[in-house]
Amino acid sequence: MSGAASPIGRYWFGVSTQRYSRAMTLVLLTPLLVLLVVAFFWPILRFLSLSVLEPEPTLDNFRQLWAREFYTTIAIRTFRTALIVTAGTLLLAYPVAYLMSTLRGAWAGFVAAIVVLPLWISILVRTYVWTVFLGRNGIINSSAINLGLIDQPMTLLNTEFAVWLAMIQIQLPMMILPIYSSLRAIPPDLGMAAQSLGGSARDVFRHVTLPLSLPGVAAGCVLVFIISLGYFITPMLIGGPRSMMIATLITQQATKFLDWPLASALACVLMGVTLAMVIVFNRVLRLDRVMGAG
Amino acid sequence: MNPKARELVSIHGKPVAVRGLTKAYGAVKAVDDVTLEVNAGEFVALLGPSGSGKTTILMTIAGFETPDIGTIEVGGRDITALPAGKREIGMVFQRYALFPHMTVAENIAFPLKMRKIGGRDAAAQVEAALAMVRLEGYGGRRIGQLSGGQQQRVALARAMVYQPPLLLMDEPLGALDKNLREEMQLEIKRLQKKLGATVVYVTHDQGEALTMANRIAVMSDGRIQQFATPMEIYDRPANLFVAGFVGETNLIDGELARDGAAWRFRLAGSADTVALEGQDAVDGWRDGMRAKLMVRPELVRVGPIRDGAPSGLVEELIYSGGTVVCMVRLPSGAMATARIAAADAAGVTVGDTVGLEWPADRVRVFAA
Structure with a gap:
């Protein structure tokens, strides 16, 4: 970490103030652009085009999605899950971010480490940990039975609730960090000013801290919401077939039933709705205006 | 209304x-x-x-x-x-x-x-x-x-x-x-x-x-x-x-000298003395006690040498609009600053030995 402060660190972390000419910029960008076009945009476009071109130019695949309740149920469940997970993550993350913003010194480092460390552990591992907790003979069930609270183990695994829980826990850092950074960016004298002008601690939070942390809240929500829409491993492993989400459905159509046009149509819907949500979110919150022109 | x-x-x-x-x-x-x-x-x-x-x-x-x-x-x-x-x-x-x-x-x-x-x-x-x-x-x-x-x-x-x-x-x-x-x-x-x-x-x-x-x-x-x-x-x-904190100041080293009922201040490194008037805390003063004399640069006048009065060598003249800052090396080696009107500075050149004067009741003396 100490390297970030040295000139070499600055070079590597790209905070250099040096400007490049147009030609140089193009030369430097070309390898990445080529890679993106060849390995990302082209395959994606090809895949998405299947939905309207196979077997012949048609909208049948979309009509099929619309017509069958099975698909709409999964789509609605996916958005419901993403909304609930986003809301849950926000509720849990804001207090933690707020606490972090008030801590200094060793405690600040400790809490930051607790928040960030899980990011270094594979999602697969973090998901399986929940099966240990929620399984029929898992920690929660066996403890409850031993304590005499219940006779029969509860079905916790393979429920939508299990998926929410795991997804919220896994995505907490994604919400905490942007909120924390916007809280830290608020000059402390704003809070003092609000107090000296007659505000209580609650007024300071309501009129100063909260509104000024909204850009971080918005960034966290967009991030978690979009990632949740496409969540694959966690719903598959601990949600079971009855809690299937759209990403799992796409995989199933493509790899099990080899119905690529239908998988492609599903992907189109997911992408279209995601893009629309992001645009709406940006419009509603006017993120650029929250902090004013300065 | x-x-x-x-x-x-x-x-x-x-x-x-x-x-x-x-x-x-x-x-x-x-x-x-x-x-x-x-x-x-x-x-x-x-x-x-x-x-x-x-x-x-x-x-x-x-x-x-x-x-x-x-x-x-x-x-x-x-x-x-x-x-x-x-x-x-x-x-x-x-x-x-x-x-x-x-x-x-x-x-x-x-x-x-x-x-x-x-x-x-x-x-x-x-x-x-x-x-x-x-x-x-x-x-x-x-x-x-x-x-x-x-x-x-x-x-x-x-x-x-x-x-x-x-x-x-x-x-x-x-x-x-x-x-x-x-x-x-x-x-x-x-x-x-x-x-x-x-x-x-x-x-x-x-x-x-x-x-x-x-x-x-x-x-x-x-x-x-x-x-x-x-x-x-x-x-x-x-x-x-x-x-020292408020305003520009000369703090000149020296010692107190009793002169009958009055006090004088002897500049370090010389026998030159100046009169002191209207000082506050004279109670604790003793003859020969080390002290510092404070005089604001704008109170210092540069003129001909007089016997027994402070003098020094003009080392630098800095023009600053309406006034000229005159840096004078005292016998003790310390530097004194005089801020004088541009007109008065006409007769002064670097290398001159000049006499220094100030109102006896406008300076302050502090035990050092």
Whole structure:
């Protein structure tokens, strides 16, 4: 970490103030652009085009999605899950971010480490940990039975609730960090000013801290919401077939039933709705205006 | 009467008393048994280098620091235990501390909103406050669209709109450039006089303190070194610290010499003496005691050499507009500075040996 402060660190972390000419910029960008076009945009476009071109130019695949309740149920469940997970993550993350913003010194480092460390552990591992907790003979069930609270183990695994829980826990850092950074960016004298002008601690939070942390809240929500829409491993492993989400459905159509046009149509819907949500979110919150022109 | 034409007529400034204030951070006493009494409607500057405790005193009055020992009274009421929001004190911060997500008008209306004043009353008061700081028509602007000077005016309006009996200012002009700073000094002084507010103003800029304050408390090491009018501070500093901190000063080494009932000062490295008149603390003086003589450069006159009077070698002449700064090497090796009128400097050249003279009652002598 100490390297970030040295000139070499600055070079590597790209905070250099040096400007490049147009030609140089193009030369430097070309390898990445080529890679993106060849390995990302082209395959994606090809895949998405299947939905309207196979077997012949048609909208049948979309009509099929619309017509069958099975698909709409999964789509609605996916958005419901993403909304609930986003809301849950926000509720849990804001207090933690707020606490972090008030801590200094060793405690600040400790809490930051607790928040960030899980990011270094594979999602697969973090998901399986929940099966240990929620399984029929898992920690929660066996403890409850031993304590005499219940006779029969509860079905916790393979429920939508299990998926929410795991997804919220896994995505907490994604919400905490942007909120924390916007809280830290608020000059402390704003809070003092609000107090000296007659505000209580609650007024300071309501009129100063909260509104000024909204850009971080918005960034966290967009991030978690979009990632949740496409969540694959966690719903598959601990949600079971009855809690299937759209990403799992796409995989199933493509790899099990080899119905690529239908998988492609599903992907189109997911992408279209995601893009629309992001645009709406940006419009509603006017993120650029929250902090004013300065 | 059109409510928009109404003005903030007056603030009923109240007296402030800080008694026996002590505040320590670990082993360091930031403020050490400070007592300070400010009259109603008075403008007092807390002047000192950074770490002298002036900001800690201000923060304690504002309610952001709790004193270890001591009390704060405003208008005779002990407010030591009150939270900051209940003290009815207006505060202006160094970096303005305006709310960036609110417009100018919303910022100024904030303290009114906290007091449940809204609607037309609030709007009229905001208009009046804007007029007071000469920012009519800026209510709808965003903070980011204002210059530094305009932001400071908004901060002033916001701190005054609810007519608090006491205004605290923490280096409010520190972020402005020199010209704007001087303009704002006069502006703040004008507003303070007009409204009759009591002001406690923290600054490390002695020029600012001398220009604006009715009285200055010079601080160092958590203590008040002197609390007096600007003129008194400049002409009759209480000790070496004040003498050196406020204004340009010559501090000349030497010793005291008794001359019958009177005292003279002998310059180090020579037999030259000067008369001393109107000195304060002569009680502790002894013949031959080491001391420092303080004389302001503008009091030093450069002329012909006279027997037994101080003299030195002119080493440098620095032209600075209406005056010339004349650097003279004394026999002790120390340098003395004389600020003389350009006309008087015509006969002086580098390398001359010149006599130095000053009014005997305008210098100060401190035991060294």
